[in-house]
């Protein structure tokens with residue numbers, strides 16, 4: 001299995017060591033080859049299909065839907081069972097509307113039947129974990145095909161924001177490279193970092209944020225001069241706070257920012273930076289980028305790789321009505337997700353987009369709001385879910401021992417971890433989790449673990465709830 005991860009210290013050292021014009025080492029065509037070579041076919045197709053008529057798009061979807069349904073029925077035990085129970089076979093899927101005959105798949109179902117949703121002989125090119133934004137950690141197995149399509153869609157997202165994915169400088173902040181469309185399979189950390197840089201990509205993946213770390217990001221931005229930055233809204237918020245207090249600025253090269261994740265409306269972010277801001281929506285591990293914004297602010301669904309439905313109580317809603325987002329992915333045969341309830345809330349737009357694309361649009365998506373944790377010495381923990389999920393114990397680690405979780409920061413030195421355990425959860429798991437959180441937030445922090453059967457929530461689930469003010473500087 002290839003390793004895409006980069007080491008921030010290595011990247012930082014390389015940025016310091018490389019000559020000013022290092023990015024001219026490769027020719028334009030070599031850079032293109034390195035960045036898009038392996039997804040040529042998918043990317044070129046997406047370039048054409050974005051201008052397809054709706055009928056053409058739907059015909060393509062039906063062909064892909066039939067393929068994945070036949071495959072799942074013949075190879076995946078869970079689907080075989082579900083189809084039998086619903087008294088249907090793949091030959092009942094004759095039109096796109098027939099998708100509604102297939103029962104909806106829940107996240108819990110996937111977790112509980114993990115061994116039964118993967119084929120006996122998968123190719124398993126990559127393993128990805130959900131960011132845990134629903135508080136239900138889930139491991140996803142990805143085929144090479146899925147990785148390629150998702151990457152090609154991401155490159156199209158950059159293109160819609162006005163960036164040329166074959167050459168322009170792209171910086172991902174707090175996104176691991178696998179999510180930023182990288183396909184650099186080199187064992188050595190140094191060569192991997194170098195390959196990214198000379199092909200005009202930079203990945204900065206801080207686990208915690210403090211003033212020092214944020215200043216380092218400014219150093220990297222200044223040296224790298226990105227045209228596009230892909231990140232989360234809160235990162236831009238913190239960077240602009242740093243800009244107000246230190247002698248640093250966003251680079252002049254910056255033209256566009258693509259954002260994912262909720263919390264701060266685009267309007268707020270747009271006021272902070274002199275660059276165009278674009279939203280995109282996705283579920284990185286499960287299905288990749290689902291919809292991206294075009295220049296006219298339409299959040300277009302990438303229909304070539306999935307079907308998006310909006311449902312309530314198992315009924316498909318009309319356009320404009322808000323309900324739960326249900327996705328059918330076409331390309332990941334290592335873990336096919338057919339009518340998978342992603343547990344976000346949105347609705348399908350009624351109107352067309354003035355950009356001319358017929359790709360259906362989603363309205364604003366709700367459902368992934370979460371707070372950040374903050375330590376006594378001012379560190380901001382950006383991704384507690386990823387840190388917890390990395391915990392490995394003899395019993396199989398966090399993912400296997402925990403069904404769902406929520407971290408509540410009651411006070412700066414008081415944390416409650418609410419956990420819905422599985423049968424694998426033990427005293428030892430608890431100890432490891434507590435010590436990991438203490439490592440992050442300080443030894444004198446009081447940590448309570450509360451085991452429960454169910455975590456109740458309103459329409460939006462928050463896996464981190466904080467009552468602590470997260471501003472870096474008191475004003």
Ligand SMILES: [Zn+2]
Pocket residue numbers: 294295296297298300353354355356357
């Ligand atoms: Zn549009």
